[in-house]
Amino acid sequence: MNLSEHLSKEILAQYGVAIPTGRLATSPEEAEARCREIEATKYVVKAQIGAGGRGLSGGVKFAATPSAVRTEAARMIGKRLVTEQTGSAGEMVNSVYVEEAIEIAASYYLSLAFDQHDGQPVLLCSAKGGVEFEQAAQMDPDIVSHLTLPSDGTFDEEAVGAFLEKSGIPANSRDGVIAIAKGAAKAFFANDATLVEINPLAVRKDGSAVAVDAKISLDGNALFRHPEYEDLASDGQLDELERIAQDNDINFVRMSGNIGVVVNGAGLGLATNDMIVDAGGSPANFMDIRTTTTSLQIAKGIGMLLQDDSVRVVLVNVHGGGMTACDTVAEGFAIAYSRAKRKPPVVVRLAGTNAVWALEMLKNRRLEFEAFDEMGEAVERAVEIARTGRV
Structure with missing residues (x-):
């Protein structure tokens, strides 16, 4: 976080x-009022977002007077700030931090x-x-x-x-x-x-x-x-999607690629994303389904991917074991697809506990997918679909 x-x-x-003396403000008027509480001859107005790189993208501005602070705050609040770390979508600026210039x-x-x-x-x-x-x-x-x-x-x-x-x-x-x-x-x-x-x-x-x-x-x-x-x-x-994922026991980070990734386990998730990049593809997210996540919660997480227009294919790479069995993930996946209006192609690699039953479950739900036994084969196929659009 x-x-x-x-x-x-x-x-x-x-x-x-x-730290420098500073105040948080959620409106230009509040920024002007709060900076008057700071004993300084010069101020800095800073957009409050989670990503870095603000200084090179207009998210950090100096101001000599309270009225100038208000002007700079108005240019930031309610706007999306794009930096090297946010991706092209940027992050919404809901507040600014006004502090003394050092x-x-x-x-x-x-x-x-x-x-x-x-x-x-x-x-x-x-x-x-x-x-x-x-x-x-x-x-x-x-x-x-x-x-x-x-x-x-x-x-x-x-x-x-x-x-x-x-x-x-x-x-x-x-x-x-x-x-x-x-x-x-x-x-x-x-x-x-x-x-x-x-x-x-x-x-x-x-x-x-x-x-x-x-x-x-x-x-x-x-x-x-x-x-x-x-x-x-x-x-x-x-991010709103990250908040939804957190509420449903899923670790999720939005990325800038076009391959939606569904994985159980942080290590497997990192390895899968690395393999996608090595194969010439680009993951749209990092996802880690926690051991306590239910099938309905998994459906919520997968549903987020299906709403993302940039996702051209979904790769499911699950190794069932411990408290998370393959059929739990498969059930969540089937629920998500049954509710979704947008249904990109699916590539599946399932191994471990209840893998065979999970594949049968997906077939019985009439979900169209391609299944592979090896991670490398599944990754290469997902990258191919994302690149060519051919199923």
Whole structure:
């Protein structure tokens, strides 16, 4: 679950991370009124969406007066903001965050995440932060250094200080960056976050550091440990389809491709999407049917795919086992197709518990589909249909 900037900063502030003074507003008039509560000579108006890349897409604007704040807010609120991370559809801006503009002497990048290879928490840092950081990092990954952290959340200031020095953070900035890193690490571990990102991490002329922009992603599977975050979806940061999926025990992320993917298990879902890309195709979504999901809930999830005009074919790749049997998924699929007006071609690969019965169920429901025993064959066929349109 990706949190908007103002919520991310609110959490970080609870752990001692310095942030600029800011206010949230849902209308241009409120933005003007709220900025008058901030003691500043210059303001920043920021569109509140879940995706990054706002600064290069008109989602971050400076304003010298409250009336200018109102003008900039009016240009954002109620509009869709398209960035490199949103896809062509963009994200609706329902609110803006107005805060004091910071005089920046130096800006850096700092984040905490998990290493995808060994699952260990890591601290990432770069001496080249700012709005163009991601482009710079893509061109030269070596500008980002990483330090593996103890999984128990222990923070060794001496080790972090040596790491920052190696990363190119100058001595006059180091104490301020360490303070930010320490608070960010506390927030990361205490809230079961998968990402805490601060960019830019700004250092003023006096050496004090402040998180000018921040983003936190929470592990949705750990939310049962954090009842205080149950209402965060109402903040508007979840895509409508993702909210429907969440309500039906399905992990779902919309993507920009044309192959709808139905999978049980996060690992199988990632592998399936990777195979689609390797075969020259493009997945329209990531879907993970949880072990507790019922056939009716599965039908809801599949129904979302069938309403998406960009989906040219649906690939079902299910390995039945544990609490999710193949026939449960097949029943949900049949229900969804019986209700749908739009019925794109279906490619199926079923294995494991009740796979044979599931295929029979789909046949008995008179659902037209192509079945394959091997994942690779099913993926290649789905990619072919998406590419050529021929069934």
